[in-house]
Amino acid sequence: MSATVCLADIFTCTRCGYCCQGETTVSLDQEDQARMIAKLGLTRQAIAEKYWRVTGSVVQMKIVDHHCIFYSREGGCAVHEGRPWRCGQWPLHPSILAAEDNFRTIRESCPGIKQDVSWEEFCAIFLLLQEQKERLLC
Numbered sequence: 146m147s148a149t150v151c152l153a154d155i156f157t158c159t160r161c162g163y164c165c166q167g168e169t170t171v172s173l174d175q176e177d178q179a180r181m182i183a184k185l186g187l188t189r190q191a192i193a194e195k196y197w198r199v200t201g202s203v204v205q206m207k208i209v210d211h212h213c214i215f216y217s218r219e220g221g222c223a224v225h226e227g228r229p230w231r232c233g234q235w236p237l238h239p240s241i242l243a244a245e246d247n248f249r250t251i252r253e254s255c256p257g258i259k260q261d262v263s264w265e266e267f268c269a270i271f272l273l274l275q276e277q278k279e280r281l282l283c
């Protein structure tokens with residue numbers, strides 16, 4: 146059986162907010178939209194008008210002052226439980242497994258990734274975490 150690992154072996158969020166900043170956000174799939182609607186308790190139309198940037202079939206969150214509309218320095222993410230799955234997944238992005246350069250780029254933008262963990266170690270733990278999650282879902 147595989148060794149038990151935990152996320153803290155490779156990452157602990159510092160709540161710096163870097164991943165919530167920029168001029169675009171992750172896109173929300175149908176499940177993300179439904180989760181956010183349920184969390185905010187408003188109509189879909191009200192949420193779309195207030196919080197979403199809709200471009201054709203692509204739904205993203207609005208940007209205010211160069212960060213996601215839900216982010217604030219004081220409170221972090223105001224929609225934490227209703228955030229898109231890609232926000233929850235970060236920084237465990239599958240592209241890390243494909244190339245060390247991707248790992249370096251993501252580590253540079255996320256201070257929560259342990260700096261003394263090598264790419265090989267990170268990938269090994271990342272894969273074990275995925276395995277553990279799948280086992281829990283079985």
Ligand code: SF4
Binds near residue numbers: 236255
């Ligand atoms: S960039 Fe990394 S450490 Fe900073 S808030 Fe985002 S996930 Fe957490």
Ligand code: SF4
Binds near residue numbers: 214215222223224232
């Ligand atoms: S939804 Fe929350 S976690 Fe995602 S970008 Fe916006 S503030 Fe950050």
